[in-house]
Amino acid sequence: MQTVKMVVTGPFSAGKTQFIQSVSEIDVVATERKISSEEERTVKSATTVAMDFGRITVDEDLVLYLFGTPGQKRFDFMWEILSEGMLGFIVMVDSTRPETFREARSILETFRAYAPTPFVVAANKQDKEDAWELEDMGHALRLDKATKLLPCVATDRDSVKTVLLELLYSIMSEMEGK
Amino acid sequence: MALRGNLRDFTITQLLNLINLASKTGTLVIDGASEQAFVSFREGKLSYARIGKEDGSLASVLYKSNKINANQYKAIIERSGKMTDKELGLLLINAGYVSREDILLNLQTYFVDQIRRLFTWVEGVFSFEAEMFPPEDRINVRLDLENIIIEGSRQLRELEQLKDEIPSLEMALKFTERPLTNVNLSVDEWKVVKFVDPKNTMSQIAKTNKLSEVEVRRIVYGLLQAGLVELVRPANAPLPQAAKPLAPHEVEEKKNLVNKLIGRIRSL
Numbered sequence: 001m002q003t004v005k006m007v008v009t010g011p012f013s014a015g016k017t018q019f020i021q022s023v024s025e026i027d028v029v030a031t032e033r034k035i036s037s038e039e040e041r042t043v044k045s046a047t048t049v050a051m052d053f054g055r056i057t058v059d060e061d062l063v064l065y066l067f068g069t070p071g072q073k074r075f076d077f078m079w080e081i082l083s084e085g086m087l088g089f090i091v092m093v094d095s096t097r098p099e100t101f102r103e104a105r106s107i108l109e110t111f112r113a114y115a116p117t118p119f120v121v122a123a124n125k126q127d128k129e130d131a132w133e134l135e136d137m138g139h140a141l142r143l144d145k146a147t148k149l150l151p152c153v154a155t156d157r158d159s160v161k162t163v164l165l166e167l168l169y170s171i172m173s174e175m176e177g178k
Numbered sequence: 179m180a181l182r183g184n185l186r187d188f189t190i191t192q193l194l195n196l197i198n199l200a201s202k203t204g205t206l207v208i209d210g211a212s213e214q215a216f217v218s219f220r221e222g223k224l225s226y227a228r229i230g231k232e233d234g235s236l237a238s239v240l241y242k243s244n245k246i247n248a249n250q251y252k253a254i255i256e257r258s259g260k261m262t263d264k265e266l267g268l269l270l271i272n273a274g275y276v277s278r279e280d281i282l283l284n285l286q287t288y289f290v291d292q293i294r295r296l297f298t299w300v301e302g303v304f305s306f307e308a309e310m311f312p313p314e315d316r317i318n319v320r321l322d323l324e325n326i327i328i329e330g331s332r333q334l335r336e337l338e339q340l341k342d343e344i345p346s347l348e349m350a351l352k353f354t355e356r357p358l359t360n361v362n363l364s365v366d367e368w369k370v371v372k373f374v375d376p377k378n379t380m381s382q383i384a385k386t387n388k389l390s391e392v393e394v395r396r397i398v399y400g401l402l403q404a405g406l407v408e409l410v411r412p413a414n415a416p417l418p419q420a421a422k423p424l425a426p427h428e429v430e431e432k433k434n435l436v437n438k439l440i441g442r443i444r445s446l
Contacts, residue, residue, distance in 0.1 A: 002435070004435065004439070023443075023446055056442060056443070056446070057442075058438050058439060058441075058442040059438065059442075062435065062438055062439075064439055064442070087436075098182075098183035098184075098187055098188050099183065099184060099186070099187030099188075101187075101188075102187070102342065102343075106342075106345070109345075129180065130180045130182065131180065132180065132181060133181065135200055136181050136196060136200060139195070139196045139199045139200055140188070140192070140196055142408075144408075157446065161443055161444070161446055164443050165440060165443050165444065168436055168439055168440045168443065169440075171436050172433065172436050172437075172440070175429055175432060175433055175436070176433075
């Protein structure tokens with residue numbers, strides 16, 4: 001049995017757990033804990049402290065695992081472990097919370113340093129009225145033109161599928177370029 | 179969709195940079211701690227700015243810059259009635275009081291001064307209103323934002339924030355595709371620009387120019403925000419631990435694997 005891994009990362013409350021839940025064939029093995037910080041509690045009540053874990057079986061010989069990283073900086077020691085051997089990664093960003101863009105950029109740079117694998121950026125919550133436009137987010141996140149910045153709604157399976165497919169297309173084109 | 183947020187998370191220079199790069203047209207409305215600011219742009223260029231209750235009329239701008247005296251200012255206020263600034267400007271030019279260049283230059287200086295004041299704002303909420311334009315009776319200018327952004331960045335003294343933006347000085351710089359023309363750089367900025375090359379790390383540039391960490395960070399931050407340079411991994415730096423190159427048969431195997439994944443995700 002061969003297993004491959006993709007990592008879903010991003011700031012606190014960007015929608016990583018929801019993203020994995022939307023496509024995983026098993027209930028996501030989540031290591032969520034109640035939030036102790038008052039400030040963070042205003043955003044959501046529980047958060048991932050080690051990792052989320054979802055699975056998509058391709059055939060009897062191949063399984064794709066989706067790992068979600070904890071968002072808070074204090075758990076960043078987990079990131080390097082999770083990024084080892086990944087096929088590619090997705091950076092989730094909450095389009096309605098510009099205060100997290102700087103952190104998203106920093107997480108993106110950190111993961112790029114861990115492994116030079118293909119990645120895409122998913123602009124989550126694009127269905128919300130106060131979501132930033134993709135072009136504005138691209139500038140704010142200082143993404144270059146070659147980086148895929150994709151609209152996403154993590155609760156919508158088709159939207160999540162599109163993001164995963166775009167990452168796979170990037171992985172494929174990188175291989176064809178070699 | 180919304181372009182709104184808080185100045186605590188998104189600084190004025192970052193906002194101007196975004197507006198500049200996206201060539202936006204509209205008005206940035208900022209609700210500060212005690213005043214409200216309106217800054218208008220056309221295709222990414224500054225066209226108008228007003229803060230709080232400042233009048234910002236052509237007559238008051240010319241009076242404050244000593245282009246007209248107190249009596250002339252008083253007379254204009256009394257007699258101009260509902261005359262627009264454009265009409266007043268023409269009248270003053272025809273009467274030989276000021277030239278067209280005087281008017282434009284003084285308005286530009288006034289608007290830039292307003293932006294300078296904004297750079298000191300750290301509290302407040304902003305929104306960009308694409309449908310809002312400057313008052314029709316006012317004269318608009320057309321000013322590139324790069325120099326304003328660089329100047330604003332010069333005022334950014336907080337090392338913590340600079341470190342947040344540029345965590346490591348072991349990265350190098352390279353020029354973006356934006357041409358380095360019509361940009362007014364200080365002597366220190368030129369010293370850094372001279373060494374912009376993927377082979378040189380920022381710490382090497384700082385050492386060569388005898389600049390402190392804060393100084394080089396501040397200069398690089400300004401150049402980054404103005405979209406003139408970008409951070410790159412130094413050309414001679416070892417790559418992060420990359421997977422060893424795949425043999426041809428391994429590439430084919432990996433392609434098959436990715437194709438299987440694509441097929442499976444599509445079928446979900």
